[in-house]
Each structure stands twice: as structure tokens, then as C-alpha cells.
Amino acid sequence: MSKPTTRTWVNGQACSTISLLERAFQYGDGFFTTMLVCQGKIYNWSGHWFRIEQSALRLGFPKLDQAQTLEQLAGVLSEQDLPQPQVLKLIVSRGQGGVGYQPPSDPSINLVVQLSPHPVYATSEEMAKQPEPLQLKRCDSVCGINPQLAGLKHLNRLENVLARAELADTGFAEGLMLNANQQVICATQSNLFLIQGKEVITPDLSQSGVAGTTRHTLPQIIKNLGLTWCERIVRLEDLAQADEVFLSNALRGIMPVAKFEEQVFAVERTFEIQQAWYEWQQNNAKQVV
Template identity: 40%
Template sequence: MTREPRWLVDGQPGGLVHPDDRGFAYGDGLFETIAWRSAGPRFLDRHLQRLARGCVRLGMPAPDAATLEREIIALAAGASHGTVRLTLTRGRGPRGYAPPGDPNPSRVLAFYPGPVPEPPAGGLAVLRCQTPASINPALAGMKTLNRLDNVLARAELARTGSDEGIMCGASGQVIGATSANVFVVRGGVLLTPDLSQGGVAGIMRSLVLECARERGIATRETCMDVVMLQDADEMFLTNALTGLRPVASYAGQPFPGRQLTRVLAQALRERGVPEACA
């Protein structure tokens, strides 16, 4: 089976995105990155619910969920594992920032066949990125097409040899990693950054919080700074494609403890996330 990506634009193979599409021109849209595992889209309902919430906040029509599911399954047919990228834009519009009064959204589906990614042996080596995270309460929590700060942070990270990087706002508050949500354990309490000012409300993040509460683990979404990272007993990152991955070190400081990390990794495996490791 070919490893080349496959595409659908508005349900049609080989379709084109118009130059006046607002997603292309202004990043006016949303996207979802969905794990295709064991010949099916994992947590598709959660992804489509988040997409619909984002459409409400952006004031654009949400696509029909049944149509999206049908197209995703047809696009990835025959593959055991891979990644689905769903991009939704406000559609075509006139020049200028003002959105059209009656938008006709465009949807682009891409499927990338490939194996389940292997975690680094021993855990992730993480540092703090110098590139600041965008702070904007109007966009906080959504997975918008505006990802240039993450692009710059990943370029910075590539020069360091580290596995991931923590991104902070200009005043030093932790927002997340370049492509993951951040969790730390301090004194038996599971902490993760509050997302009211920036960051993405990750699918795996919400699942970890659910699993923790089901097991009686105290959780708190809070304003965090890098001192809280340095003083943590455990740290791990979550992502829809990679599940849960323990952090072995932050800025050279080791994290030998993994007690709650192991509990939550096992909980995710029971929920159908075999990549979760500790």
C-alpha cells in the first residue's frame, strides 16, 4: 500500500483550494489532527465536537458530522494506521479582513498513512522555548489555523536536539508545548495550565483529566510558571497522536518520579490509546 498522502477538497479527490479562500489568505479557520488506529478514526466524536464549538465561536457554519465521518472513512480505507488532517476554512471571500456575511466553508481532508510513532527511550528531553506563545482570550482553547508561533518554536527546537519545548506567554505563564499539552504532578495533585488566555484544549488533555477524576486523583487547571515545572515531582505531555509521554528532563533537570504518570498511562491504554507510555 502506498505511503503517499491522499486528499479530498470539499469531498472531491484532487480538488483545488481557491486563492481567495480565507483560510489561505488569513488563516481564517480551524483544523483537527485525528489518529487513525486499527483501521478507524480514534475519538472522532470528540474531535468533531471540538470543531463544532470552534465554529460557533468563529461565527461560521459547522459541516455535517455524518458527511465528515463518511469522507474520512472512505479516504483512509485500507490503512491500519496513519493520521487524518481535517482543515475547515470560512471559504472564499472578497479581499479584506471583514468576513463574508453568508460564508460557505471549505473543507480539506488529508490522510497520511504511517506507523504508530515510537516514543523516545526513557522519556522526553524538554526545554523552554524562547519563542513566546500567542495570548488571545478570543481564540484561546481553539485549534485555529494561526500556528506561526508554533512553527517558529519548532524551528528553534530543531537547533537544540531536544524532543519538545515549553511555550510561555510574554509574562512567563506556561501555555503548553509546541505540539502538546503539559501536565505536572506536585504533592500528589495533577496540574495543567489554564487555557483561558491561550493554548489548545487538547483531546487527550480532556481525556487525561477525566481518567484522573475517575481514579480519585486531585486535578487543577491553573496559571503556571516555569518555577512550577522545575519544582514538579513528575511531568508528562499529551497529544492526540502520541497519547501520553513522560518527560525525563526539563532544562536538564531529571524527573525520576512517575507514579501518577504510570497510573494515567494505564488508564489511557484501557481507553484505546496503546501509545500511552510511562
């Protein structure tokens, strides 16, 4: 029997099961972050830790200890001899207990860590290559409007699941998602950016969507390239005015968009941003083992 491609640890112990009473399973009561790792290094750890801290604070979880969290992640990675890029997923659950939706007053937090092969990169050298520009389609599935949860990567990702299902057998690698107010929010598993002149515009996520870890770290890199960062409401007509469009996520970094519907985009500045992002990640990766 072949080994499973995804291995799982719960609170630092190798495990393949979790209780059905876990609030993460019962109610989606938790959050997660998905990290790119290679040769014992976690890429953009500062962005991931910011997400973890903000998610715990906004959802009323006890504050996590950074050193203890890194120790668990290091323990997982130290058991592996994996020179190729991997996906390290950290799921934080409120644990068990409470009465129905009412959470326990003193929750016992569970950290679930999963490690699996990178879905795109087979070697570290492939990470440095210019990615193939993507084509986008518009999805019918919309992002919900909820200021209380907007920006968080909580465990209920049904909007993204439904949008992602729309792409099956279409030939499109990504799809554009709007919310009910017809604001452009994101792609199915990526943040969205427009380049217009010397300005990089990304949708305001105060009402809908997920604030990605790459998006969190990108403003300084944009500034270093002589560009201006802007977060604001974006609508479909703004895409028609854009010189370039690109996407970002933690596992694939910067992804240029070549076309959306009949609109064709240049990619030159995006490739500059992609290279600057790659170099920043290499120089700032967190060595944990």
C-alpha cells in the same frame, strides 16, 4: 514516480490543489484538528468533535453536521487498505468570498481532509508500548495573549512554527513555551501537565495556547485513577515543585518528561496514566468503516 505520502480530499473528492482565493490560504480563516486513526477507527472522536463544534461556534462558522462530517471521513478511510496507524487531518475553511478581511455573510464551508502515515508508530502494537521519556528545553518563542482565540486550533500556528524551529539540531524532542506574562502554557505541539502529590495540574488556557483533544478527555481518566484534576496558572517555579511532568497530544497520547533543564522527574504515575489512556482509546474508538 513514487506516490505522495500525503493524500488530500476536498469536500469528499480526491484533489491535490485548492484555490488561492480560499480564505484559509489568504487569511488563515479556519481551524483544524488532527486525528489518530487505525483500521477504520478514529481515536477520541468525542474530543475532536467537541473541538470542531466549539471552533465553528467561536469563529462564527455555520454549524457543521456530525453525521455528514463522519460520512466524508469514512469515505476517505474506506478507499484505503491501511492496517497501520495513520494521521487524519481535517481542515475547515470559511471558503471564498467576502471583501478583504470581512467574511461573507453566507459562507460556503470547505472541508479539506488529509491522510498520511503516522510519524512515530509503524504498527498498532507500537501504540501500546511505554514511550521513551523526553527531555524539554525552554523556547524563546512565546505564545500570544488573546482571550478571543485562546484554546482554538485556528490556522495561524506561527508561534508553534517558530518554537519548533528552535528545536532543530538540538537533540530535544520538545520545547516549553511561555506567554508574555511568563506563564507556562504548553510545549510546541503538546499540552503540559504536572503531577504534584495526587493532583494533576495543567495550565489555564483562557488567555493563550491550544486546548488539545486529549486534554479535553483526560479529566475523567485522571479521576478514575484516584487523582484530582486542576487547571490554573502555571509558572516555571511550579515545575521545580512537581513530582512528575508529562505531555499529551492526539497522535502520541501521553508522553512522560524525564528532565527539564536541571530538574529530573519521576515517571511512574505518568506511565499509569499513559496505560489508562491507551486502554480508554482502544475501548472508545469510533468505528467509521
